[in-house]
Amino acid sequence: MIETAEIDITPSAAARVAAIAQKQGKAPILRLAVDGGGCAGFQYRFGLADAVEAGDTTAVRDGVTLVVDEVSLDLVRGSAVDFVESLGGASFQVTNPNAASGCGCGTSFSI
Template sequence: MSTESATGSDEAAVTVTPEAADEAISLLEGESMDTDVAGLRLFVQQGGCAGLSYGMRFDGEPEDDDTVVEQHGLRVFVDPASMNYIGGATLDYEGGLQGAGFNVENPNASSSCGCGESFRT
């Protein structure tokens, strides 16, 4: 398992904004999950109108081959196949009247669909 932290390297595999970390930690705690062990799994799957889409779920612990990024108190787990597509991405959270939610800003995406839910590399 590869582990990176906000202070451990100049460029993290995935960057987490403070807003995203705060929201995810709040949701983890709402599920009574131990934030010292559990985390947010960020992954890429086939689907969406552009070919690939992002997925997120909470996991109790990382898999052996996951990259684990720890920033702002949040642990993010990324499997090796997904890291090929989202390495260098930023996970953000936006709230507001238009709808709240997590957003992945991915420098590897060459195009995305109109709704922003799927992408192509």
């Protein structure tokens, strides 16, 4: 496990992860992964993780851990995960300085 400032989780996202994890009886660990696909080339995938894996990079805020695997980290280095509520709904969003462009849905990007 590598804890660095290479990724971040906002207080809003940490609070939401904590609430979801408590409701599901799981550890407050959010995994951010990047998969090929989506309308812009890559897409973000979020899910609660059971544990931090070897080689994961982590960010911890308010007792919540954000984890990113080594392969995905190259695509999201310097990013922050936020939880945003708007008229259109509520979702986790990634502010990714590496993304050259994104799509209207906010879940995919290109480099």
